[in-house]
Amino acid sequence: MITDSSRLVWRVIGEVRLPMLPILGYVLLVSWVDLRYHLEAFDFPIAILSVLGTVIGLLLAFRTNSSYDRWWEARTLWGAIVNDSRTWVRQLSAFSKSGDDPNAYQAKLQRMALRQSAWCYALSRDLRGQDPIAGLHDLIDLVEIDGYRLSHNVPNDLLQRQAMELRELSDSHQLDPYQFVELERTLTRLTNAMGGCERINNTPFPASYGRMVHGLIYGFVMFLPFGLVHVPAPVLIFLSLSLSFGFLLIDQVAKYLQDPFSNRPSDTPTLALSRTVEINIRQMLGETELPEKIEPVDGVLR
Template identity: 35%
Template sequence: MLLKKGIPYSYLFGIIKVEIAYVAIFMILFFSFHNFFASEYSIPLAIPGVLGTSISLILGFRTSQAYSRWWEARIVWGAIVNDSRALVRELACFTNVAEVKTPKSRIDEIVNLQIAWCHLLGQSLRKRIEPEYWESYLDQEQKERLEVHDNKPNLLLLMISEKIHLLKKGNHINYYHQVQMDWTVNRLSESMGKCERIKNTVFPTTYCMMVHIFIYAFIFVLPFGLAKTMGWEMYPLIFGVACIFFLIEKIGMQLQDPFENSGTDTPMTSLARTIERNVLQMTNREKIPAPITSDTFFIN
């Protein structure tokens, strides 16, 4: 996720460097054509004006829809943070009032599974598994079970439910406590499903392609509309307009995929570490990992 720190211009121009190169080549060709072959050729300015207005409306709508996907992803992960804290809070409180004293190891097992689930969910969405974040929270048997499952976060939720069932079976929680904790696990499962829906639902590719082609068409006809009324100053103007249009388009393309490990990504690693720290502190663990910080302009 991009931070409020100064975003370097190299990042902004880096994401549109290919488009900038094409525009620069076209401007050189147009300069040669205009000055050496057909200096009087032009088109009415209304043509690029109408095209530019249409592109502005389409880009605005597309960016709005892309931001909606990004914001939904952030809302879902906010719910994951809340429900993870709620699950551990329920676990700590319900077992504390049970008739049968609950060994701390039983509580720690569920907390460890929840921490591993948060990290693995984010990594599976990015399709980049990094065991160093979660493997210390699982025993060998749990790791072996994970190896044969395609949807590893889903298996971890199953393990959590199994542990809750064992707590009920051992009279460490009562029936109502089990129902409440199962409901919290179900909410976590719903959030996981929402993340998978966003990840696997492709933003319409034909729409993206149409916008891209229209921007190039606009840049192509714009100098012919300005040729009669402007001199050399139209070249930096057209170049600036092209940069703005392509930059807005690229930002929209990044926002529409919030789980692709880009600068505008949902900060799932950072959020998972926040959950990890919170639930460890709630259960009085001694070793608390440091929060994830960033020295750059974005955080994962």
């Protein structure tokens, strides 16, 4: 997630710079031909260009809104993940009983709590196409990690392991039926949030829509100078470049937002949120040596 808006502006401008080069060359060529040969005979009705520009504006507005909805839904889902992770540990601590072996109980409680933190990291990396078990050795033991190496969905297997240990607590009467159901509901909410993130990640924004918008923008730019042949060349160049730059800029912003888990600077900061969950869980377990929060680097929070 970009925390410095000025960096976002320059980053997007940098992305638009390359598509603007052929447009710049074309507009300069048309202006030069107009100055030399006078293109009034090829005057294109400005009313038609106005309609085309309006259509492009509406299409870009729809695309930007749709992209922002995807980005905001991803952030909302991860907000729910943070809250339900805290709820999971709080419920485990408050509901379960130590039974006949307090030491074994404390070990299981710590294991299930830290596994929830591991789940957040695994989900974050899995959504970004990275190794989901990387860096989990501080949270779960190596034997358990080895069991996930051949898994096709490590976050789902981590939740399954939580459910199995939850059943063990219920079978040993360390949880009553009501408490078991409440904890199972928390697991279900976590599963739903994971499914929502996977749905966003596995359902790309239609590429044909982007190509259509790009085609309309370039078509608009192709005819725009011919609608401005009656104005001075500097005005023609300025208007043609500024309008095309504005359209391409909005389109690039939509591209940045449409895939919130693609490991771009504008993505949902899932790694930073996972670290927040880890810090909170370790505090709830009574630990005092806590990992540092992840801070923005060059205006980008990962």
